[in-house]
Structure formats: C-alpha cells, structure tokens
Amino acid sequence: MKLPPFDYACPTSVAEAVALLASHDGEAKPLAGGQSLVPMLAFRVALPSLLVDLRKVAELRRITITNEGIALGAMVRWREILDDARLRTAHPLLVAAVAHVAHYQIRNRGTVGGSMAHADPAAEMPGIAVTCEAKIAVTGMAGARVIAAADFFQGPLMTALRSDEIITEIRLPLWPAKRRFGFQEFARRRGDFAMAAAAVFYDEDGGKAHNAHVGAIGVADRPLRLQAAEDAINGNSIDEAVIAKAEAAASASVDPADDIHASGAYRKALVGVMVERALRDAAGLKTT
C-alpha cells in the first residue's frame, strides 16, 4: 500500500492549476483533501503521473453568502462548514447532511470539491447538490462554465468534468428562513458511507406544502431526486397518510442493485423509511 510514483505540483492559482492539468495528457489529477484519492493511490487503482495539489489556491477556500444563495469554494473543508455559524441558518440542510460525512479526522481534511469530483453515489454533498438544484462552477483550458448538479453526476465515480477542468465553486440557491426540512441517513457505523439517506425540504403556504424536494443517496449509481415522493407531498398538509404515501412512492421509484452489504430489496425499503423519517422531521411529527 505504498503510493505509486508520481510527480507533484502545488500551484497558487486556478489558472496555474488548470495549465498543469492540461500539460499531462489527462494523466494528471487534482489533489484536494486526499481522503479519497490517497487511498486509491495506496490501492494502486489510481495511477496519475502528476498530482496538482490545490491547497494553496486561496480563491477556492471561501464560503460566500449573498442574496442569491451560498457559494462554497471547492477547497472548503467539512469542518469549515460545520464551524461556520452563518450556515446554520443560511443552509441548515447542508449542515445537517455534512454532519454525517465520515469521521472527525476526515472531516478536517475532506473538501466539498473533492467529494463532488469523486462522485461516490452514497456521498452526502452530491446528494445535497442534486436535491437543492446546485450549480457547479468549473474552469478548464477552454474557460469557465457552469454545470447543473442534475447533469454533473453520470455514474459511480463519473462526472461531466473534463480532465483539464477543476471545480471552483458549488452554488446552492437561497434558502428561505421558513423552509421545512429533514435529513435522515442509515449507515452500518456512524461515519460510514450511507446505506441509504434522504434529504427532504418543502415550503409552506396556508398549511400546505409546495416546492417539495426529495433527494436520495446510496440507492442508485448517482444521487437521485425522487419526483414521485415530491408529488405525494406537494399540495398537501403533512399528515400520516401523506407520509405513508411519500414513503411508498420513494421506495417504488428506486431499483437498487444487490451488493455484498445489502440486497436491493433492503435498500429499496430503506430509502422509503429514510424519506418517511426525514419528512416527519420536516413536519415536526413524532414516530408512531
């Protein structure tokens, strides 16, 4: 588990980083927190010729909160999200989800951009990005572009990024103060990747829910929006019947594969339970 040979560079600007990536024929990789990439190097499943360490690129480390929403620089670490008091009101769902990411030490190193680029189908940040309709700002040799989260994730560990592009920012739309939300996750041990998790939010008007967003991770090859569950919520006041409907709809809309840790049937049921519980949290209803 010694790392394979590679070259190393530590640029201080995005432009420099992109140029370095482009100079190695797709064989170079950005290094962020290293919490996914370094294990892959140790297992020799990743064999890049050059690592472009982003830790000194100051422009990637900002958390910006404006009237339009929240922008998380790619190099923002989990710890910084959890420690930023503003985010608890500016985006409580993000904070709730990030609290489930890995363990203390890993949260001190792992980054938002690294997680998005790594695109683990059970990772929280990609799930939040998809659920909240985030925009992903990237820069490459051809310049900057913005990709909708729904288009960004293309499969397990696969994204719309080109090999010379780096993620610069994840932009989450403005979060209204009265929005109701819940986040529920089930993992074998605290800090493990989710066997399934659900993020739910909706806005209220005259006691009725609208603009429902339901997202799920761990149940497909990428994070999902569960439209059927959203339909079960929209236009209703949340009661036991609606919760049961949303649970059933969530279950019915996924088709997870069997793997060594669980059967597809288990995950299918589990995602329903996570939606049920997240919706309960959102509505402030106790478990029966």
Added chain:
Amino acid sequence: MSMTAPKRASNLFVGSPIERLEDLRFLTGRGQYVDDLAAENMLHAAILRSSVAHGRIRGVDSSAARARPGVHAVITAADIGKVPTIPLRHDPTPAIRRFEQPVIAHGKVRYVGEPIAVVLAESAALAEDALEAIAVDIEALPVVADRELARKNEIILFETVGTNVPDTITAVRGKADDAAFNSAPYRRREHFSVQRHAAVPMEPRGLLAEWDAQKERITVRGACKVPFTNRRALAQMMNLPEASVRMVEYDVGGGFGARGEFYPEDFLIPFAARLLGRPVKWTEDRRENLTALNHARDMECDLEIACARDGTLIALRAHACTDIGAYVRTNGATASRNIAQVLAGPYRIPHVRVDVSLVITNKTPVGTYRGPGRFESDFCRERLFDMAAADLGIDRVEFRRRNLIREADMPYALPKVQVLDIASECDSGDYQITLDRCLAEFKWAERAKLDGELIGGRHHGIAVGCYLEGGGTGPRENVRLAVEADGSISLFVGSSSVGQGVETVFAQIAADALEVPMERINRVLHGSTDYVAQGYGSFSSRSIVMGGNAIMDAAQKLRTLIREAAAKRLQCQANDIVIDRGMAVGPAPARAAIALKEFAGLCADGTFASDKRTYSYGAHAAYVAVDAKTGHVELIDYVAVEDVGRIVNPLTLHGQCIGAVVQGLGGAFLEHFIYDENGQLLTGSFADYLMPTASDFPQIRAVALEDKPSPLNPMGAKGAGEGGIIPVGGVVANAVAAALGSLGVEPRDLPLSPPRLWQMIQAARATGAAR
C-alpha cells in the same frame, strides 16, 4: 493521574488498581514497534501474493522485476530448493499434518494471498513497484469456496491426499446416543452458523532479520506470542542449531491469538537476509494483513439437546463443520478441538457427543482468535437454550440456573477429546455467583418488564448467558529474578507481551513476592529468547497463571538466597532475617539493615509447570432495542461478570474485559470476511470489513470477582484475557430474539447485520410466524 506505581509497603500490589507501567512509554511516544526499527544497509521486502484462489503454477518470470531500479533480488520457490512446511504447534495428528502450509507456493496456489515471490529492494515502495513486473503464469482450477463443495470431494486441493476433510474431532462424555434422545421427554434440534471473521490487531505484523555470516547466526526482531516455539521451527527450516537463532520481541500492538504464530513470512524474511547477506525488513500492510493473517470462526453446527419437562438437560449432541481454509496452520485445528470440548459450556449434561469435521477450502487458513471455538460454541448453545426454555415454558434464567455445574460437582470432567486424548476438568467455582451478580447489576427483574415491548417504534429485548473460559495452559513457564548493582531487581520471563500489560502485573507479583516496593522491580524483560533458557509465551489466557506462579517460585528462592547471605553477614539464622522495604533486616534488638544492592549478583530461577487448565467462568447480559424498519440493533446496556480466581490488577483486567466484549460485538454485528464463488475476498479493506469503533458500543459494564481461587496454582489465578468475548454472540442474539419474539424472528446465523435482520423480519411477517 500518576503514571508510576504508588510507593507503598510491600505485599500490597497484587489486587491494586495500579496504572500500567507501559503507558508512560506509550503516551510519550517512546514505544518501539518493529516498524520503528532500521538496520544499516537494510533491504525492504514486498511479497507477491496469489490473486487466484486455486491454480497450478506454470511459471514465475521475475526477470523484469529484477531489472527494476533499486531491486536487489526476487525470491521464488525455485530459490528455496526443498520448500519446508510450517509445523503444527497444536493438535498435530498425522491426519491433520498432511495439510501443512509450505512457506511459499510451489506447484499450486490454494488461496488468494498465498505468497509466491519476495522482492528485495532499496525501499518498500520500490519493492512494491516491482511486484507488478513479476509475470506469474497460473492455470486456474475450479475453486472450492464453501464447506458444502469441499465435502463433496469433487475438486480436491491436495491431490496426493485425496480429500478435503483433514479430520473429524470428537469429544464424548457419557453416552449421547439415539437411546438417550429417543427416551427424552423433550428435544430440539437446530442449525446454526458463525461467519468467518478474525483477530485484526491494530499493528500489522513486521519482521527485521539480520544474518551474521561470520557467526552463522540469525536475529529476528518482531517476534511475539511464542518466540521459543518459533525459534525451534525456524532453526529446523534454516538448518541451524537453536542457539544460532535469536528472536527479539518489541512492543506489540495487539495479538488476539493471530499475531506471533509462525507464518510463511517468518521463514521468508530470515531466509532472504541470509541469502543476500543484508538485513531485511518487511512490514505487512493492511491489505495483505486481511488475507495473510489467520482468519477464524467460520463454522456451522447442527445441534440437538434433550431435556426433562422441568428443563433438566439430559443430553447434547452435535455435528459441527469448520472451514479452516486452504492449509492447516500452526494452531488451525484448535478452535475445532475446542468446539468439541466446550460446546456443552458450563452446564451439567450427563451425555454429550460432539463431532467437528474440519474442511479445507480455497480461503485464507484459520488459526486461533481470542476465545477460539468458544465464541462459536456459545452462540449455538445459548441460542438453542433460549428456544428450548420458551418451548418448555420455563424462565430463561431458571433454565440456566437449574443446569449450571454446581460447586459440589467440582472437579467436573468436560467431554474428552478422543483422538487427541485431551481430558480437561473444571477446577473450581460456583457458577451461580456470577449469574446472580450479573442479574443484579443488570437489574434483570426491572428490565424484564420491557422485554419484547415495542417502545418508541423499537422492539426491546434482554438476554443473559453463562460461559466458561479455559486458561492457564501448560506445560510450563520459566522466570529468573536477579539483584542488580543498584539494588533493583530484574525480572526475566518466558511469557510474551501482546499489549496486555504483563510488565505491570508481573512487577506487582514480583514486588509482593519479594516484599519490596514496586519501583524496585526495575525491568520486566520478556518475550525474547535471550532472557530465559526456555519460555512458552502468551496464549490461552496463560501469562499470569503460568508466568505469575513461576515468579512466585523464583521470588521464594531469591528471598532464601538473600536471607542466607544476610544471615552470614549478621551472624544470625536465615530465619531471623526479614525483608522489608528493600532492606534485609536482622533480628532485634539491633535490627541491622543491609541494602539490597549489597546482594548484587544473586539470582534465582523459578518455574511453574501444570498440565491442567484453569476455568474462569461468568455471565453476561444484554439489553437491546431493534428498529424493525432498518434492522438496526442498538445496544442499550451490557453487563459482564466474571470470576477469575485471583485479580492481580483490576484496571488491566477491566480493560481486557471491555475490549473483549467490544471485539465480540464486532463479531456479532459487523465483521465478516465475505468470499465470492471464485474465492476472491470481497471485504478486503476496512471500507468493507467493518471493525467496531469507540462510538459504536458505548455502554458496557464489567465486574470482576475473585470468589473461587483455582486450587491448581499457589496464586489461585485463572485465565482472564478471553472471557469477555466468549458469550457475546449468543447473548446479543438472544436479546434480539427476545426483542423480536412477537414477530417470531429467531436468529440462527451471525452476524446480525441490519439487512439480514430486516430480511428475517420480512420473512417472518410473510409466513405469519408472529405469535
């Protein structure tokens, strides 16, 4: 918190909660593990391991690897010549010996992870780089990936032997035949299984071997557990006299039975050092650790009991089958043998017959893991007892109480292991004491009201179980005590440390036995072949029983020597001399005192021999809440009570017990080596092989008693390192069964993973098993 032993009058250390002397070294970063070592001119080894589970080796071409920068050599079977096999340390029946592991694959590979070649290079990274350049041509053969396939004997791993079933070990007490069962008023038969999992020490293995060409001597650093046995094995394989092999132990980050046995690397690394004439170091990485270190526990068991209507047990019979992997390693049959002997547990059962068939499969070989065979046995037996008690309408506690071996039955003969002719008997104890104490600590009566209740969406359940822990295994241990020039005492012992705190407890025992303050025991030197002529090491909960009593013997002799020497000087009788606070004090009225340093050079050898095991015993209780919608089990409370005969250090004992319980919970809920049908390990990293972490099971309580000392040794000590793990699987599975009783869920297989429990709940609902 003081890190040194309190300064107090002698005769007070044994039994005191003295903080570990080792910890100051560890906490200040002065621990020295084998990977911390370096030798001048050292080469690093990396091992090419088979990626194929079963195949014939057509050729190994290492020329490209040899040409790599920094690579000095590549060793394959061809370089070794006649490839030795690793001798069995335990249970070497002729039948089992046919399956010994060669130190390197030749002719065939039989499991993923089997060593094929060793690269020696300037650095560990360069050595690993070169592995990829070795071309191995293997003709893949059909794979035996499970017990059932193995028993069919259609695909054979050892063609010359012609069977995949090395042996069946049988243990018998009374006559558990059809007659006993047919005439019984009640009987129940069930099938259980325990999954393959293993000891996973925090520190992987490592070795640093140095060959002294002039003196033809090999020094191997990184030995542990059984250095003397391994010295014998290595000397034989390298064709050297034992005296030319030196094993040196450093700090060890956990053993749990697996680390320190003789593995292929224990030959390959010293062999490479001799071949190249340069020191060679190898550090196992975690990935290889999970396929190279012994696996354990993999068994299934068809178990039947017969009892009277009042629950009195009449007979127990079983056929268990253990999957021991591709070879029989040093102690690969031990768990199987234990299952045969201890499946009946601490219960009075007149008629017992247990047959355990060992089968060979294309998987990593097994060895002992803390509580070998005992964890598995207890799961099967305690599960069946709860089922039987429910059938008979008898309270679960009452069922156990009625059947526990009584003090009046001591010594109580356990079933005798037939071919190996191993008899063993429970030495002493009152098994009701630990059961009662456990129930009281647990507040059983109060908690029983919650049993089977659905509270806040979760099903609550409780359970209790009893167990035996065999320990103090012989044959012997040796100790030397010496007075140094500064008046301090050095203690040399054949026991080993695997991190369990032997330095502290041995210093306590020696200080009391010599009637000197504890800080006088300046050094406790253990685990290396330098210190005593012959040592036996640390396994089977034996260090305090064997090493501790040997210290008592040596101390007795040293005190006599000191008193005789003092008497000579003071011209009095040796009997008149007392040893007090590190002085030899003459008779009144003068009370002339001579400092110990005046006796520098005196030393005494002590020994303790025993061919009988001690039996600690205890009871554990668990309280769980099960989320039926996710299959998650929360452990709300866990109480462990044990009687270890004599407590040397309540702190270290408490740590042993808590750690063992957590390890047991890992085996009950999380840890699982899953193989596919091609013999590939699918859970070969910590991402998939789930170890319990500190936050998973916060609520564990442990109580230790010393009510019934062992009659087998002067200290009255019994083993205490393994008890904590033994009953865990059975107890938590019973608690889960109790919680889900209304749904009719009866776990018969470990681990109790959420998807499996969820599946069982679904199945029970579908078949309407709910009561």
